[in-house]
Amino acid sequence: MKEKDGISDCPEQQVILYVEKEDGKYEAIQTGSYISANYLDDYFLKRANLEKALGEKIGRGEINAIEYYMILEDLTLSELAARAGMMKWIVRRHLKPGNFSKISESAIKKYSVVFNITADEILKRQSGKRN
């Protein structure tokens, strides 16, 4: 890739690319991320739509707050179980919408660590008080 073809304007996300300089030498340049420079607005649009759609599913009782964050963070059931330090069958049970109220405080705490939020945020998400 020629140097001029690698340049993107994105101060928020810089990357290193290896490109061909004018003298034919391949060297590193620091430039902006191509996808963030051109498509970041699309990422935020899709993220907002997903959050809204999942929030509505909680409202209809189709999923609960644990599944909401699991989907948002691209985690599988196995991965969530491993990260939270729980057996898969327990997590599977927790993911059933009607079982949310039966999840223990300590389990909610474990999930909150994985999702890097507070236990309170999970509870508020479930009750629909958090937008």
Added chain:
Amino acid sequence: MKVENYQHKMAAHCESGSITSLLNHSGMKITEPMVFGISSGIFFGYFHKMKSFAFPTFIVRNKPGQMRKNLSRRTGVKFYTRDFKNPGAGQEALDMLISKGIPAATQVDMFYLDYVPSWERVHINVHFLVAIGKEGDVYKVSDSYFPDPVDLPVESMNKGRFAQGSMSPKGFLFYPEYVPQSFDYEKAIRRGIKKACFNMLSIPIPFLGIKGIRLFAKKITEWPAMARDTEHLSHEVMKINILLEDQGTGGAGFRFMYATFLQQASDIINKPELKDLAKELMEIGDGWREFSLFAAKIGKNRDLGAEKFKQMSDFLYQRAEKEEDFFKRLSKTIN
């Protein structure tokens, strides 16, 4: 407390960048492409269904940790490595190294790094950064993906170092404890290239190497049926661009960085044919970049009909053919 005279430098990739910076700090003059090439970093693997991934994905580099191990075997550099069961012990060990003025790389889940923008914060347990200082409850960190050293609260560092899940870091840290005055560059380069050719051409596993690119070409047409909806499919298709260009590859899924290695290696071992092969790989990389820009564009436009997936599949079959031919000739050149 801080590590004196540590030169922070951005790099294409976190692992090769951390290793390069640590070796430069220890007095070894070596470039990131040379570290990447000697350690046989270039690779391909496609994972259609795995318990730890919510959607099919692919990798374009060798297994995390292999770069350090391969480089050590081929150059004689000895790395101190350690992981921990207890987060307290892990923090204590890292703090001890900083207090002694020793910069150490540590493995983290990128999701917990506060300084990373929200759109980049995903659960990846194999990100590497170098701890170069600590004031109160905040580490000073050299992360290859950022132009300057950044601050990271101790709590976030510990969450990242001791995240659970697949390839959990377990607080893993490493630093070079012995760096030879010199090593046999020619031998190291040849061994690095031979292993890279083996990895791309001969691993008898159907989803790795060139076979992996072909499997990707075959399976990508199944993606629409696996997505939740159009926006999910758009997100996954655009991630192709992120994995090839953005997530620390130096562009075109490490192909540009490996071409740079071959060009540098050609001068060091006086083998002009490698320069021609470097040029060829740069062109193969241009094809990968064309593929990734195409993916980003159709994802953004939600232009995700079956014919577009067929086009992507054809792109990938072409890359497989080109790379198979390339690595066969590279292998012959170096033998």
